Amino acid sequence: MLDLTKLARQMQGLSQHLTLEAAASRQRLELAQQHLKNAYESQQDLIDRQEKWRDRILFANATPIEPLETSIDISVPPKIHTVIATDGSQIAPNHHEIAYCYLLNIGRVVLHYGQNRHPLLDSLPEVFYRPEDLYMSRQWGIRTEEWMSFRRTASETTVLAELACAAKGEAPALAMVDGSLIYWFLEQLPMEARDRILPPILEAWQQMRDAQIPLMGYLSASRSIETMNFLRLLACPHPVPDCKSHCPNQLEKVPCKIFEQLRDTSVWATRLKPGQRSTLWRSNSPILELYGDQTIYFCYVHVGTEIARIEVPAWVAENATMLEQALGLMLAQVQKGYGYPVAIAEAHNQAVVKGGDRARFFALLEQQMIKAGLKNVGTSYKEARKRGSIA
Structure with missing residues (x-):
């Protein structure tokens, strides 16, 4: 139980800290x-310096493709269109449960506008229980929970x-x-593990590219x-932005x-x-x-x-007509969703695994285990006690 009385004593110090941070942030913003x-x-000139010294720059930076002062009004999308979205959720493996396995649930949404067609709103569950699904990632030093999210x-x-x-x-x-769409986590993965995650993603992107359906994150x-x-290339005080020589410890x-902690x-x-x-902008992340x-x-x-x-992806960005239309459809989704794309929000709602769903999943699993002749089926004493306090 949270002791609000003790917590309140710390709030004054937090408030003072936030006030100072807000003032410093305003100064950084004015400088930026x-x-x-x-x-x-x-x-x-900055782009030329960036390209020339790319291998000596130690911080992630993007390249502007258009003039920096660009501010373009997004056009109104066509009334007849379709928006597709997916999102995922999971039940993580737990040694204290009746069986060590995990479940992925992918929410699927297809919304048709101005077409007199029924939408698709459902989810696609898949349970993983084989040894190669549960323990394969450990050979690369990756925990099963992390591998599940990948x-x-x-x-x-x-x-x-x-x-x-x-x-x-x-x-x-x-x-x-x-x-x-930049999967930063791939940078930390061994090549063999990475090759099991990235190729299916790029293949799926290629399918959408062939179908000329823009993809957006x-x-x-x-x-x-x-x-x-x-x-920071402009703010660099050295003749050349050679971080490895001038500032090796970032x-x-x-x-x-000078813009530290200031977001784009x-x-x-x-x-x-x-x-x-x-x-x-074009991202220059090494994983790309x-x-x-x-x-x-x-x-x-x-x-x-x-x-x-x-x-x-590049094939959307390089097609001006496709990009403009995609941005228009995105903005319409945000307006329909009162501040957040309605298709993505609905995909999340379809994917999320609630407490009751989790309980029914393990109840169904328990039935199958008993039917298979397994004995002593049940949660650990630790898990059972956590679920029902006696205090």
């Missing part, structure tokens, strides 16, 4: 705005491609996922600093980290009006070298309630 204006005139990411994308290709028709369509409350890091305070969204919130998008010709581009969009980061 000034650097952004200065970068308008020297944009190409498998879920691949399953979400595969199901999304299947739905998108099946829904292809004369009406414009958009396939959406919640979160980034929607990031709410993005914490990215890739565009702010581009401005954990310490280095001269160009903070700056673009001051530059964009509702319904506008920012400059289009494995994506082939499907590298990731992104922009920031003022959706009315927040500044959202929108990510698309």
Whole structure:
């Protein structure tokens, strides 16, 4: 039980800390705005420095594809269109349960607008219990719980491609996922483990590319600093941005980290009006070298309630008509969802495994185990006691 009386004593110190942080953040924002204006005139020079010294720069930074002062109004989407989304949830493996296994549940949503067609709102469950599913990842030092989440990411994308290709028709369509299309976790995986996750994802993307259905990743409350890091090239006090020679320890305070803790969204919130998008950027994350010709581009969009980061593969970004239409469909989804894309929200609702669903899953599993002749089926004493306190 939380002791609110003791907690209240700490609130005053927290309030003072937040006040100081807010003041410091305002100063950083003003400085970033000034650097952004200065970068308008020297944009190409900064890009040339970025390309030349890429292998010597130690921080993640993106490349602007359009002028930095770009602010484009997003066009109104066609009334007749289709939006597809998937999201996933899971029941994690637990040694204290009646059986060591895990379940992935992929929520599926297909919404048709202006077509007099029924929507698809359901989920696709899959249970994993074989030794190769439960213990294979341990040979690479990856916990089963982590491997389960990686498998879920691949399953979400595969199901999304299947739905998108099946829904292809004369009406414009958009396939959406919640979160980034840059799978940063892959950087930490051994090559053999990575090859079991990334190829199915890229194959699914290729299917959508062949079907000419744009793919989009929607990031709410993005914490990215890739565009702010581009401005660090302008703030660098050295003749060349050679981090490895001048500032090898990026954990310490280095001269160009004047925007530290300032997110991209903070700056673009001051530059964009509702319904506008920012400059289009190309991400330079090292993991994207494995994506082939499907590298990731992104922009920031003022959706009315927040500044959202929108990510698309290269084949969407390089098709101006497709990109503009996809952004229009996305903005319509946000408006229909009162601040968040309705298709993604519904996919989450379809995927989520509630407490009652979890209990029914294990009850069904227990029935099958008893039917198979297994004895002593039940949860551990620890799990049973946690579920029913005697205090």
